[in-house]
Amino acid sequence: MALSDADVQKQIKHMMAFIEQEANEKAEEIDAKAEEEFNIEKGRLVQTQRLKIMEYYEKKEKQIEQQKKIRMSNLMNQARLKVLKARDDMISEMLSEARQRLGNIAKDPARYSALLDGLILQGLYQLLESKVTIRCRKQDFQMIQASIQRNVPIYKMAVKINMEARIDQDNVLSPDISGGVEIFNGNGKIKVANTLESRLDLMAQQMMPAIRMSLFGANPNRKFLD
Structure with missing residues (x-):
């Protein structure tokens, strides 16, 4: 039985509608898949x-x-x-x-004289020489000479060695220092510095740990005290 043109057109429309529906469904599927992949990639x-x-x-x-x-x-x-x-x-x-x-x-003659005795006698014991030269301030010549006369016999008696001590009047210590003496051996190559300033520096160096402890307390980081 032959189909009429109307039937053909109807079937064609039906087929087109089916194809379009499939295309839309496929497009939606692709869109959904693309959206899912997009969300996954975006995440x-x-x-x-x-x-x-x-x-x-x-x-x-x-x-x-x-x-x-x-x-x-x-x-x-x-x-x-x-x-x-x-x-x-x-x-x-x-x-x-x-x-x-x-x-x-030095302004107290009795105190200064006794101090000079100690400084000179200590220097003599340190050098242990038969001849020594003593340098001092010019204003101390008399007092130093008197100290030499007192202490040379003490030195000789203690070490049993004759010794001659003289004041170096050509090379005197600066009047700006506070006092004391410098004692040299016979050839002048060995010196004992016993000026008041040098003794203060020596005492300060020896007592510095005790001074620091007294002023600032014990150092917690210090393991040894000597």
Whole structure:
């Protein structure tokens, strides 16, 4: 039975509608698949970038923390240096005041004479020479000569050696020092410095640990005291 043109057109329309429906369904399927893949890829990219951002800021945070530690360490070192400088300045002022007070010793003849006896006799024992030369301030010549006359016999009796001591009147010590003597052996190559300033410096060096402990207390970082 032959189909009429109307039937043919109807079937064609039906087939076209079926094809269009299949095409729409396929397009929707593709869209859904693309959307799913897009969301998966977007999630992966977001997660990757989130991790990168987290790693970046963790690294930055560690850098900032390290810089903070370095800064704090530098500030603490600067503060420690300032404290040490303040302590050194205090000790320097104390020693400077002590040097100024040395001048008062020579103003007391009895005290200064007894001190000279000790300084000269100590120098003689240190040198153990048969001839020595003593340098002093010009204003101390008389007092030094008297001390020599008193102490040479004591030295001879103690060491059983004859000894001659003389004052070097050509090379005198500066009048600016507080007093004391310098004693040389016979050829002038060995010197015992027993001026008041040199004795103060020696005592300050020996007593510095005790001075620091007295002024600032014990150092917790110091393991040995000698």
